[in-house]
Amino acid sequence: MLVQVIQSRLGSEGSLYGSDLLGLRLEACIPTEHGDQQQQISLSMDEIIHECKTFIFAGHETTALLLTWTVFLLSVYPEWQERLRKEVLREFGKDNPSGDNLSKLKEMTMVLLVLETLRFYGPAVFTQRKTMTGMAAGEIETPKGLGIIIPFAIMHRDKKVWGDDADEFNPLRFQNGVTKAAKVPHALLSTHN
Ligand code: HEM
Known part of the structure; x- marks a missing residue:
């Protein structure tokens, strides 16, 4: 093509x-x-x-x-749609947002919403790695040449990491920053953090 x-x-x-x-x-x-x-x-x-x-x-x-x-999530959660609308109107009024001033939306909605969407329905659902040498990750020993699948979509719903509401859409979990949203700082895997 x-x-x-x-x-x-x-x-x-x-x-x-x-x-x-x-x-x-x-x-x-x-x-x-x-x-x-x-x-x-x-x-x-x-x-x-x-x-x-x-x-x-x-x-x-x-x-x-x-x-x-x-x-899609904004249509399912109209309360977030309303918050986003209010924030956009507060920051921009009737003006069109531009690439230069979009960062004004970081306070509530854009960042929280986008991070939670990445966790909940992230575009990249898994990645793969291959061990170059024999190595150990915690208690798991891996031989050289092992193919490893890292399933983001499953890991993003792990209640041990994200808490009991892992299956719920809750942008507020990111309100203290991406590294504080889960029990480990690097839990959000679905993009370039
Ligand atoms: C929401 C948007 C995006 C998501 C969810 C996303 C997701 C990801 C993920 C998960 C990886 C890591 C893959 C891995 O290590 O196995 C990756 C790598 C990469 N992404 Fe993105 N990406 C996004 C936007 C973009 C954009 C806009 C570009 C460039 C125009 C881009 C270019 C790349 C490149 C070049 C890599 C490979 C980096 C490397 O291996 O060093 N991505 N992306």
Whole structure:
């Protein structure tokens, strides 16, 4: 799919490939004449394809899913919808929020809501690791080369870690910060903390 998109961009009329991320990457990749010298190729086509995958799957899908679940949870919990609406109106009135001033919403809703959505319905449900050497994690001994699955979605509902209300949606659990929300400071695993 990506190769088709890239090829159609390369075949487009004119010398510009577009001013979006892909266009800029293609500009960096395709050699251009500068007098007698050809500009150095800084990214290979494979690297461009890998970068596109990073932005589409690691960047776009994750963010879009998080927003989808946040809106879903707002519809299920109208009291949080009301809190968010009040906070937005208090901070911005009738103005549109922008990237520069969005951080004003950190007081109550945005941060608490988004962190709890990441815990409750996080876009990344598990990850994997492979041991490079034999090692021990607490009482668990693992041999070299062992594949380990780390199931965030299950761990995020562990009552031993999150408390008896682990199965409930409760953004307020994050009110003292992400490291204080559970019994261990690194309990929220579903994104880059
Ligand atoms: C809500 C949004 C996001 C979530 C839930 C999310 C989730 C994650 C998680 C769980 C990992 C760790 C995977 C692992 O170590 O096994 C990860 C790594 C990564 N994410 Fe995201 N991510 C989000 C947004 C983004 C965005 C916007 C970008 C870039 C545009 C991005 C790029 C990456 C990259 C490059 C890595 C690999 C980092 C490394 O291995 O050193 N992510 N992400």
